[in-house]
Amino acid sequence: MTVKLLMTWDIxxxxxxxxxxxxxxxxxxxxxxxxxxxxxxxxxVYGSQPQIMVGATNSSANKVRQTLRSNDWKSLNNQLMDFVHNYRHKIVEARNGFQF
Structure with a gap:
């Protein structure tokens, strides 16, 4: 099952x-x-929701969880934290259209 990693943050x-x-x-x-x-x-552009939301798909939730525990992810995510705050992420079943 294809899943989506939803990430939100404020710059x-x-x-x-x-x-x-x-x-x-x-x-x-x-x-x-x-x-x-x-x-x-x-x-x-208007309202109190996170400023940025990015969705990225992958073939399985297990692969996403494994990636989120990897040193490569931790390094990339730490670099992102230099520029953003209020970061959150969640894994959901991928669907067409907007997901939050």
Whole structure:
């Protein structure tokens, strides 16, 4: 069963430029190297929801859990934390359309 890793966060205001460079050059390619396919990316422009939501699919929940325990993931995630706050993630069954 295909699953989706849903990640949400807020960009730290003083790091916006560095954040965008990191996401394009490191974070998305890193996800792909770990077997994820980025399926969606959303930005909240109004309201109190997290500023950014990214969905990345994988073939099984077990593979995602294993990846989230890996040193590669921990390193990539720690780098992301330099630019964001209020990070959360969850694993859900992948469906078409918006998922939160």
């Amino acid at each position: 730290t205001p003083e790091h916006e430029t560095e954040y965008f460079e990191f996401v394009v050059r490191e974070f998305i390619p890193g996800l792909q190297r770990m077997g994820f396919e980025v399926s969606d990316a959303w930005a909240t």
